[in-house]
């Protein structure tokens with residue numbers, strides 16, 4: 399069991415590492431150090447400046463609608479007031495006191511609403527569950543079913559620009575697809591949120607060791623002199639040893655390659671994302687897709703698993719005019735042999751890894767183009783301007799993995815398994831990680847406990863290994879020519 403006098407080393411300064419560090423420091427832990435090979439103090443988590451962590455992104459969905467997974471519904475709601483407090487704190491901080499990348503006008507949380515669209519005219523069971531569970535906790539007033547006249551009257555009476563937000567999808571939904579507008583939801587600006595959380599950590603006394611060598615975890619220091627295994631610290635890529643009483647592995651998609659024991663519980667998979675950069679002179683598109691007039695949306699997302707042509711989601715334009723649209727109907731793997739053990743594990747492959755991945759599987763681009771053409775025909779002339787493979791750390795049941803790694807006498811701990819839905823919990827996740835470290839049971843302990851897949855059991859794709867048709871090496875990849883729609887116009891002529 400961990401206590402505040404212990405020396406804690408955290409590997410990874412993404413959402414899981416940051417939130418853990420912040421809550422440890424606020425709970426009296428005086429010796430917490432976070433290691434990351436990314437120089438986040440310089441690149442401010444920018445995905446355009448070398449960052450490839452899931453947390454280092456332009457935006458992520460904030461939602462409380464979680465079907466019947468009411469623990470996450472509660473957790474998301476518990477963080478909402480903090481997201482709003484953080485917005486207010488930034489707005490009232492002088493520019494010269496804010497960390498690099500933030501200004502007093504920076505918002506972390508945008509309550510632009512979330513339009514959840516089912517695949518057909520009847521709402522999916524998952525969406526019905528979302529509404530009924532929210533109703534049970536008195537939150538139905540945030541939900542507005544498109545085909546329910548009373549709900550929509552209620553929406554029109556609400557403060558906020560809800561009519562254009564619904565109208566943006568009218569041609570796609572009317573008579574064909576049901577869904578609901580959730581006015582409590584919206585988006586978080588991910589890179590900026592991490593920058594802010596790192597700043598709060600530093601203010602609370604957390605130390606950061608960042609950089610490609612000095613911050614890069616190389617290996618654990620394991621003492622076997624007692625007959626068992628006890629972690630005494632870690633070694634970084636610059637050759638230095640850093641003593642620690644407890645090492646917490648919070649390295650996102652890199653966690654299985656750092657702590658191979660988790661490979662029976664976690665698999666690193668990729669989601670497919672495209673970006674459409676709006677041309678600066680197209681004021682009509684900048685207005686239509688602004689978060690004032692356009693919500694976050696999802697189409698055909700039914701819980702964590704979606705049909706192959708399904709699981710699309712997207713965002714209003716960023717302040718820089720970027721519209722991000724993602725596809726998670728199929729998630730990809732990248733199996734490689736591990737240098738130390740020879741073991742085959744899926745590991746992230748991004749624009750910035752040694753063997754870079756600059757495009758998406760053709761299937762992902764094809765599906766994304768089809769849905770964009772149907773939902774937003776006005777974006778097809780602009781065309782796709784960038785793509786990204788963003789790496790999830792899927793657990794076998796989509797619950798996080800937050801527990802001690804067995805066999806290390808409570809000196810090695812894992813905080814990972816975000817499974818594509820961990821970002822929104824940045825303000826509150828660490829509170830429950832601290833409980834797990836201190837072995838205090840809470841609502842989440844049973845969900846997040848150590849577990850591994852049993853042979854023959856469905857395990858969120860992990861059971862397929864590298865031969866399930868998702869491995870990048872076996873897929874036809876798109877080229878930049880595939881980004882174009884038939885009517886895409888050269889940018890200079892737009």
Ligand SMILES: Cc1cc2nc3c(=O)[nH]c(=O)nc-3n(C[C@H](O)[C@H](O)[C@H](O)COP(=O)(O)OP(=O)(O)OC[C@H]3O[C@@H](n4cnc5c(N)ncnc54)[C@H](O)[C@@H]3O)c2cc1C
Pocket residue numbers: 409410411412413414415433434435436450451452453454457458459460613614615616648649650651652656668669670671724788789790791813814815816817818819820821822823
């Ligand atoms: C495509 C996609 C869409 C998503 N959409 C949403 C959404 O809309 N809403 C939502 O709530 N969540 C969403 N998520 C999930 C969310 O982004 C993740 O759950 C969360 O960001 C994971 O955080 P993490 O800290 O576990 O991992 P990461 O963010 O990947 O961070 C891991 C860190 O470890 C560091 N690291 C790796 N190896 C080493 C090493 N050897 N030494 C030192 N440091 C190392 C990395 O540099 C990185 O900073 C999405 C995820 C993906 C992939």
